[in-house]
Structure formats: structure tokens, C-alpha cells
Amino acid sequence: MEKILHFSKILCFSGSRLMSGQLKKNGFITRQCNSFIGSKEELNNYDATQVKLMEEECILIDKEDNNIGSASKRTCHSKTNIDSGMLHRAFSVFLFNNQGELLLQQRSDAKITFPDHFTNTCCSHPLVRPGELEEADALGVKRAAQRKLKHELGIEPHEVPLEDFQYLTRIHYKADNVPADGVWGEHEIDYILFIQKDVSVCANLNEVKSHCYVNQSELKKLMDSNELKFTPWFQLITKKTPLLYKWWNDLTSLEQHKDHTTIHKFL
Numbered sequence: 001m002e003k004i005l006h007f008s009k010i011l012c013f014s015g016s017r018l019m020s021g022q023l024k025k026n027g028f029i030t031r032q033c034n035s036f037i038g039s040k041e042e043l044n045n046y047d048a049t050q051v052k053l054m055e056e057e058c059i060l061i062d063k064e065d066n067n068i069g070s071a072s073k074r075t076c077h078s079k080t081n082i083d084s085g086m087l088h089r090a091f092s093v094f095l096f097n098n099q100g101e102l103l104l105q106q107r108s109d110a111k112i113t114f115p116d117h118f119t120n121t122c123c124s125h126p127l128v129r130p131g132e133l134e135e136a137d138a139l140g141v142k143r144a145a146q147r148k149l150k151h152e153l154g155i156e157p158h159e160v161p162l163e164d165f166q167y168l169t170r171i172h173y174k175a176d177n178v179p180a181d182g183v184w185g186e187h188e189i190d191y192i193l194f195i196q197k198d199v200s201v202c203a204n205l206n207e208v209k210s211h212c213y214v215n216q217s218e219l220k221k222l223m224d225s226n227e228l229k230f231t232p233w234f235q236l237i238t239k240k241t242p243l244l245y246k247w248w249n250d251l252t253s254l255e256q257h258k259d260h261t262t263i264h265k266f267l
Contacts, residue, residue, distance in 0.1 A: 042183050043074065047110035049206050054112065057128040059089040065170065065189050065263060067135075070128045077113060079176065082187040087172075088125065090188035091141045092233060093149065094244070095121040095160070096196040100251055101213035103201070105153070107231070108209045113177050113184050116209065118222075119231040123190075124148040138167040138260075141191045153211070154202030166194040168247060169259045173266040175232035189263060190233060196251055216245060236266045 043051045054074035062068050067089075075081055076088040095103045103121045107114055126132040126144035134140040142165045149155040170189050177184040203211055214222070222228055223238060230238075237243040243264075247257050 042078070043112070046112050047206065050110050050112050056125070058125045059128060059133070061087055061089050061189060063087065063172070063189075063263075065089065067133070073125065076125075077184050077186065079183055079185045082174065082185045087187050087189065089141070089191070090123065090125045090186075091145055091191040091193055092120050093122040093145045093165075093193045093195065094247075095149070095155075095199065096194070096248075096251060097213055098196065098198050099213075099215075100196075100248075101215050102219065102248070103153075103213055104211060104219075105203075105208045106210040108205060108207055110206050113186065114229075114231050117178070117229045117231045119234045122148050122152055123231070123233065124152075125188075138191055138193075141167070142193065145193050152204055152207040154204065155199045159199045160195055160197055164195050164197065166254045166258070167260070168192040168194060168254065168257050169262060169264060171233070171236065171264045171266060173233055173236055178229070178232075186232070188233075192237075192247075194247065194251070194254060216248060240266065 043054060054072065054077075056073045057070045058073050058076045059067055060069040060071055060076070071081075071086070071088070076086060078086075097103070104118055105121060106118045107116060109115050122145065124144065126140045131143045132140040132147075134143075139162065142162045145165060146157050146160055146162060149160055150157060169192050171192065172189045174187045175185060176182075177186075201211060219238070223230060223235075238245070247254065250257060
């Protein structure tokens with residue numbers, strides 16, 4: 001427990017838009033977009049840096065992960081919009097060192113969704129920007145992962161080359177915010193990315209409260225103790241299903257686990 005609870009002290013320094021041609025194919029979503037909300041008043045009293053990040057433009061998708069437009073991060077995470085069917089693209093990075101230990105992070109108290117929760121190495125979204133919309137071999141998602149590893153953990157891009165990310169599969173999940181506020185939530189199709197590298201970590205404390213490496217037995221003990229909070233997407237592939245451990249056991253032979261056709265649904 002002491003290993004996990006050792007906080008890092010190192011600090012380094014609109015509505016939605018539907019793509020043309022989607023009006024008939026996604027009529028339900030198009031109609032709902034007219035009433036999607038993302039009020040700035042909902043962000044009063046939150047950390048200013050995190051509020052600014054809520055302006056980033058995420059990729060809207062349908063249930064088959066087809067790009068159908070864009071919306072701000074604020075709009076995408078509004079529970080009202082989620083309950084109306086809004087869905088966006090995301091990714092989760094699982095970074096292992098050469099000893100096979102997983103790098104966990106604890107989300108900062110400043111985070112608007114799931115503050116103070118432990119989770120995998122990095123979780124975020126590809127954005128509507130050059131390079132991150134590219135879908136072949138999930139290159140856009142991998143570029144976004146590289147960008148966010150630098151932003152959240154200070155891991156330099158040359159330490160995590162794009163070609164070393166292993167895109168395994170996708171999960172579709174939905175969750176209300178914790179602590180419950182009736183305002184925010186998640187509804188994502190999440191790309192699972194594995195990478196095994198020894199890296200230098202210099203955490204951004206506005207994003208990451210603490211971090212550490214764990215082996216499988218340490219992680220299981222931590223999750224079974226109920227003393228720590230874990231994000232819902234992380235719990236889905238550890239406690240609800242053993243997917244993470246199955247993949248983890250085969251770090252050197254992940255090809256057998258790559259499934260780019262299935263979207264695992266946890267709804």
C-alpha cells in the first residue's frame with residue numbers, strides 16, 4: 001500500500017457538429033444534437049486549467065465507431081447529452097516497464113471527472129486536429145496517446161515511438177461521474193493500447209496526483225482492499241472481466257490478442 005500511496009512530488013512544467021452526409025444515416029443523433037448542452041455554468045468552481053481543456057474538440061462516433069462529427073469535451077461529457085445518445089472516441093494506454101510492471105496513475109483532485117481515482121497509465125481522447133483523425137492502424141489514436149503521455153506524465157515522444165504501441169481492441173462503456181453530481185459522465189468507445197518501455201516520468205500534478213509501477217499480485221491486492229478508488233473503465237477489464245490479466249500474461253506475444261473487429265460492450 002505504501003508503494004501506491006507515495007504521491008509524486010515532481011512537477012514539470014460549443015456544441016456538436018455532424019459531418020455532412022450523416023443526416024439520414026444518423027437521424028436520431030442529428031435531431032438530438034440540436035438540443036445537446038454543455039453549459040459553461042456547469043464548470044463554475046472547477047480548476048481553471050481543467051476547464052480550459054474542456055474546450056478541446058473530440059470525435060463523435062456512432063456505435064460502430066464511425067466518425068460522424070465533433071463536439072467539445074465539455075459537450076461530450078455532459079450527462080444530459082450522454083443520456084441522449086452522444087458517444088465519442090477515446091483511448092487507454094497501458095505502459096509496462098521491462099520488468100513487466102504496469103504504470104498506474106492516480107488522477108489529480110483537480111480533474112472534473114473521476115478525481116482522485118487510480119487508473120491505467122493514461123486515458124484520454126484523440127482530437128479533431130491534423131494527424132489524430134487518421135484511422136488506418138489506429139494511427140490517430142496512437143498520436144493522441146503519445147501527446148497525452150507527454151502532457152500528463154512528461155514521457156517524451158521518442159521514448160514511446162508510434163510503432164511500439166500495440167492496438168489490441170476496443171471497449172464501449174458508459175459511466176456516471178464519481179463523486180456523483182448528476183452533471184458529468186463518460187460514454188466512449190475506448191481503444192486499448194499496450195506498450196512496453198522503460199521511460200522517464202515527470203508528472204504534471206494538475207493531471208496526476210501520484211503514480212507507481214505494480215505487478216499483477218500487487219494490483220489485485222490493491223483492488224480487493226477497497227481502500228482506493230478505481231475508474232470504471234479500469235474496473236471493467238480487471239474485476240468484471242479478466243481481460244487485462246489475460247493480455248498482461250502475454251506481453252511478448254500480443255498478436256494473438258489483437259481483435260480490431262470486435263467492440264466489447266459493457267453497457
